[in-house]
Amino acid sequence: MKKQLLTAFIACFALAASAQKAVLSLDADRANIKINPNIYGMFSEHLGRGIYGGIWVPKDAKVEKQGRIRMDVVEALRKIQIPNLRWPGGCFADEYHWMDGIGDPAKRPKMVNTNWGGVTEDNSFGTNEFMQLCHLLHTQPYISGNMGSGTVQEMSNWVEYLNFDGASPMTKLRKEDGVDKPYGVQFFGIGNESWGCGGNMTPEFYVDQFRRYATFAKSYHDAPLKRIASGANSDDYHWTEVLMKGIPHNMMWGISLHYYTIPTGNWGKKGSATKFSEQEYFNTMKNCLHMEDLVTRHSAIMDKYDPQKKVALVVDEWGVWTDAEPGTNPSFLYQQNSMRDALIAATTLNIFNNHADRVRMANLAQTVNVLQSLILTKGDQMILTPTYYVFELYKKHQGAKLIPLHLISPAYTMGGKTIDAVNGSASIDSTGKMHISLVNLDAEKANPITIDLAHTKYVKVNGEILDAKAVTSVNTFEAPDNVKTTGFTDYKLSGDAGNQVLSVNLPAHSVVMLEVN
Incomplete structure (x- = not known):
């Protein structure tokens, strides 16, 4: 199993390097x-x-x-x-x-x-x-x-x-x-x-x-x-x-x-x-x-x-x-x-x-x-x-x-300095549902991310997102709902059962929570 995960991760790394896309590999077997x-x-x-x-x-x-x-x-x-x-x-x-x-x-x-x-x-x-x-x-x-x-x-x-x-x-x-x-x-x-x-x-x-x-x-x-x-x-x-x-x-x-x-x-x-x-x-x-x-x-x-x-x-x-x-x-x-x-x-x-x-x-x-x-x-x-x-x-x-994860992120660069544009964490609850929280820090650029769900039986995805018009957007007493969570559907689950890949498009400056079951 570990060898298979390593092989999948190396393949994902090559994909990320060539396309400058974020790639996430999850090791659900080690969620303890x-x-x-x-x-x-x-x-x-x-x-x-x-x-x-x-x-x-x-x-x-x-x-x-x-x-x-x-x-x-x-x-x-x-x-x-x-x-x-x-x-x-x-x-x-x-x-x-x-x-x-x-x-x-x-x-x-x-x-x-x-x-x-x-x-x-x-x-x-x-x-x-x-x-x-x-x-x-x-x-x-x-x-x-x-x-x-x-x-x-x-x-x-x-x-x-x-x-x-x-x-x-x-x-x-x-x-x-x-x-x-x-x-x-x-x-x-x-x-x-x-x-x-x-x-x-x-x-x-x-x-x-x-x-x-x-x-x-x-x-x-x-x-x-x-x-x-x-x-x-x-x-x-x-x-x-x-x-x-x-x-x-x-x-x-x-x-x-x-x-x-x-x-x-x-x-x-x-x-x-x-x-x-x-x-x-x-x-x-x-x-x-x-x-x-x-x-x-x-x-x-x-x-x-x-x-x-x-x-x-x-x-x-x-x-x-x-x-x-x-x-x-x-x-x-x-x-x-x-x-x-x-x-x-x-x-x-x-x-x-x-x-x-x-x-x-x-x-x-x-x-x-x-x-x-x-x-x-x-x-x-x-x-x-x-x-x-x-x-x-x-x-x-x-x-x-x-859930231990391996995340390869594209760069967010400004003024000669660089940080990872994407970060995340994942967990599995007592009912067996997986939750993946993803953040795109890039202020202007959307970032696609590929999530390897190989060796799992998940077939259904639900998403929520927190985003706004700009990173400076606020809620005020006059407009209290400028920034709030909404439903998120910009993802696609593909592949056969046990060998799925979840492709997600993270909008600029956004937080996405995915529930997979």
């Missing part, structure tokens, strides 16, 4: 690694209008609510089956003292959000409100604990409040807040960006602090805690090396990684979310594809110390970061969301899927009204962004088995 649904997680920080004004609205807001939780946002997120939600930060996490956010909301002390605009928050959205949100979303909570300015006891008490079911001071406090049974939170971050806003620590110092804090962040009966270490900033491979070497692997479930796609590559002037040339678009995609190298190299370091891959790589902050929209508070990080952002999301998720042996959790930054949002709100209006529709398409990969 599960794509963890948690790869499709979200992140909501106390930042700008992400929580306050996005998810948590005023009592008199003219929208459907449960308490003060905005239900049209909840229903949209339910539809795409988000598996987990990270909160309260981000940089905010290491200045957040959880006990200020419980009890009678009218008596909660106010606080200053020093990281994001110096605004004063009333702490009306705290632990129990977040847990209510997760319950409504049917999703798992992922809480980031305060290591930067908090104490070991404070973190320990928070875990006890969340997860202990016996008699204790924190259980008593939780019951006084109207919550009789523990929440059973699993995912818990021990600090955030400890190399930066979380304390400006060295990795060696962080390792010692992690071991101390994690010791007292207990697992309780029926509530095993999955502790996540604050991992590297982008390509800081030394940080990963020190953590993997210095933290006992049974103390941590995962190590985080943060990487943002900056269109210009310049943090001082990141570029517009909506007004950019094709050259800037190309550079953005090149920066996006750097995620492949990051995941590969961090994984290799982890493999050295953990060859059995017990420790997860958790990319719990990722996405495109542009300049804030003109006329908005620059500290609130509100940005529009274009077809370019959808292509970034789809490409990044393909990378995570293809590294499912090590990447077992990820969180898009962020969910509502901040950075690469799925949802934008204005008063009683709500729109879904192009990025939202990518997650709607890709939910079919959640929990499915990854």
Whole structure:
């Protein structure tokens, strides 16, 4: 079988080389690694209008609510089956003292959000409100604990409040807040960006602090805690090396990684979310594809110390970061969301899927009204962004088995630089259906792709596509359906049973999901 696949792949390679077409060869017989649904997680920080004004609205807001939780946002997120939600930060996490956010909301002390605009928050959205949100979303909570300015006891008490079911001071406090049974939170971050806003620590110092804090962040009966270490900033491979070497692997479930796609590559002037040339678009995609190298190299370091891959790589902050929209508070990080952002999301998720042996959790930054949002709100209006529709398409990969693939892509060249025009990932679900997600990054040129389905019994294909008039296309409150998914039929299945070839024409700047059964 392997020899036959190799022969077919060599033939496909020759075809691609001669015709400059994309060719995809799938090895369905080796589909044995599960794509963890948690790869499709979200992140909501106390930042700008992400929580306050996005998810948590005023009592008199003219929208459907449960308490003060905005239900049209909840229903949209339910539809795409988000598996987990990270909160309260981000940089905010290491200045957040959880006990200020419980009890009678009218008596909660106010606080200053020093990281994001110096605004004063009333702490009306705290632990129990977040847990209510997760319950409504049917999703798992992922809480980031305060290591930067908090104490070991404070973190320990928070875990006890969340997860202990016996008699204790924190259980008593939780019951006084109207919550009789523990929440059973699993995912818990021990600090955030400890190399930066979380304390400006060295990795060696962080390792010692992690071991101390994690010791007292207990697992309780029926509530095993999955502790996540604050991992590297982008390509800081030394940080990963020190953590993997210095933290006992049974103390941590995962190590985080943060990487943002900056269109210009310049943090001082990141570029517009909506007004950019094709050259800037190309550079953005090149920066996006750097995620492949990051995941590969961090994984290799982890493999050295953990060859059995017990420790997860958790990319719990990722996405495109542009300049804030003109006329908005620059500290609130509100940005529009274009077809370019959808292509970034789809490409990044393909990378995570293809590294499912090590990447077992990820969180898009962020969910509502901040950075690469799925949802934008204005008063009683709500729109879904192009990025939202990518997650709607890709939910079919959640929990499915990854199909190893070999992809030969034509080049997308600009300004003397080249990237692969086409990327993809594939999986097979519990019913035997195959799902193939394909992305054409070329801004102007359609790219045909030939998919080798030899040695399979698939006879039926259905397709969906996300595309737009231009890579700058956006959804607005006046025109909310400019960019959305539609049916896709530009494909042809040919050949005899057991020897089929699927020919697909990928339009320029598009995302295609094929279901084959």
